[in-house]
Amino acid sequence: MDRRNIDWNGIHFQVPRDWEITRIDRRYLVLESVGAPQMEVKWHAIRGPFRRARYYKRLSDACGASGRFEPMDLPNAWRSALADFTAAAFTWQKGKLQSRGVVLHCRTCRKVCLVQFFGTLAARTDDVARQILATFRDHAEDSVRDWSVFDIRARLPRPYVLKHFCFEAGRYELVWQHKRRMLTLMRWGPAAALLDGRKLAAFAARQLGIAEHRWQPAGGASAKTALQWRRPATRMAVWQLFPAPVRVQAARIWHRPAENRILAAVFKDCKAIEQDDLDTICGSYEAL
Amino acid sequence: MKRFKRQPEAAALSREEALNCVPVKSRHIHEERMPSGDALIAYPQQLRPLPRFLLRRLGKKPPAMPPRKLQLDNLGTDVWNLIDDRRSVRRIVKRFAEIHRLPRREAELSVTRFLRELGKRGLVAMKRT
Incomplete structure (x- = not known):
């Protein structure tokens, strides 16, 4: 599949060429394809230890009463791609919009990143998500x-x-x-x-x-x-x-x-x- | 007090629906070409609502106003030329992006903003398909 690089404020990943950035902020990106949201990434640096339960609670609160948030086991396909991170997976649904995502913590740069993929969880979507996560980096190795x-x-x-x-x-x-x-x-x-x-x-x-x-x-x-x-x-x-x-x-x-x-x-x-x-x-x- | 009751707002179009609309040029405009090829559009000017209301109350006809003129730049002229009462906004965006080698999203933002401006002046209307 034809891919292109996204490098923004220290975050790097590769996405299919037809995915376009539609919202951008200093630590936030949303990508769409043919008018439909595909992916959202947000990140920030933390000082203390990474507590999975705390992030689940924060996401659950952000989801609100009308939405549904559920922690899930990290899919096997994603596990190998995210070997460098501490990862916590989840599913999320609000109205017609549903997503599957992961909260990542990097021990080197102490960043926490939320990556979620929208849309139906078909096999193709899952494969695209795995490929994106395999290229995901939250800090540069060189100068x-x-x-x-x-x-x-x-x-x-x-x-x-x-x-x-x-x-x-x-x-x-x-x-x-x-x-x-x-x-x-x-x-x-x-x-x-x-x-x-x-x-x-x-x-x-x-x-x-x-x-x-x-x-x-x-x-x-x-x-x-x-x-x-x-x-x-x-x-x-x-x-x-x-x-x-x-x-x-x-x-x-x-x-x-x-x-x-x-x-x-x-x-x-x-x-x-x-x-x-x-x-x-x-x-x-x-x-x- | 019924007179002041707020009218229900028309349902807003989704992005997909808006992109499928077909822009149609107003029949009341006069189009000219400048020597540079840019379009010069003359369109009728209407008296503002308050003076029009006052004149009507006084039983007088609103005076004929001179037409307003709008000169488009080369990019505006390109979009104007693509409006043929058949092409949808989506197709105009695609063609505009091809002509100027622009990313599709950037072309969409510029074309839709321009069409909105034309719509505010009453030069184009949107036909839902």
Whole structure:
């Protein structure tokens, strides 16, 4: 089956390609397929020990009087897929909607995740659920963290913390922070309609507020479709005695004609951004 | 007091039902093309309810209002061109996503929001199938 990655705020799993994210929050995802909800994931970090009974009670209370919540034994098919977690399975029903899910506790990162699959519990659905759970990870093993939602993908150093995000039709914006550095990744589409024969620099000036004449070709193979701006170095040493304000230090915008998208990365900091940092982050940010 | 009794609200459509509706253009509009290819739609303007009510009470006819004009951008024109009184919202979304290589969900959000705006201005109505 054709699958795609979902990477969001430390959580990773693979879903069938026709499943789409319809609700997204910092620690919450709902995926749908052909207008019907398929899967819900929510997670949070806990401090103390994981108590299964406490989570069952909390879920039972959340279900309310009109719904029905029942703990169940972890299905054998799921057991092998969830060997790295402490798992507690359940079934849930409210009106026409029914689901089967699992509460997962990771001993390494101390996160508790609730994963539930909606719909009839046919053999195919169960197999899809097993495959998704087999790919489920709640923390990254290395020093980078992947981000892959909708049609964008990026790979950022792990200390970058998501501060703000906005997914509007035609325009996405995600902001991360690491110490005083703010990184904003943007994506616009459809590029052909937005540019409409105008220059990319004119579009960049309008969207990012950096004058058209300041943009320079970014160099490399994508020089024709990528522009870059970096704040010139301060010459007067006396100014360096004062604390520098956090402001835009560098920005890059590039057009991906094949995907019909425009991507941009903006760095705010109190000190200059290294060209390598700019290249690494922009190189890992792509439209799918 | 019966006069002020709240009218029962029409049952809201589900998402599936709304996507199966067919948008139909109003017969009272006049459509032009700009040199850029964008659509310029002229539609009749109605007097606001309060002045219309007052004029009626005074036994006067509401004056003829100049038509309002709405110029669509290139994306709006694409959706407008796809409205042919036969295609459902779902098919318009699918075609729009194909033309602009957009994810289906993103295309659905933009097209439905645009159709809602057109509906508020009385330029299109939704036919249930």
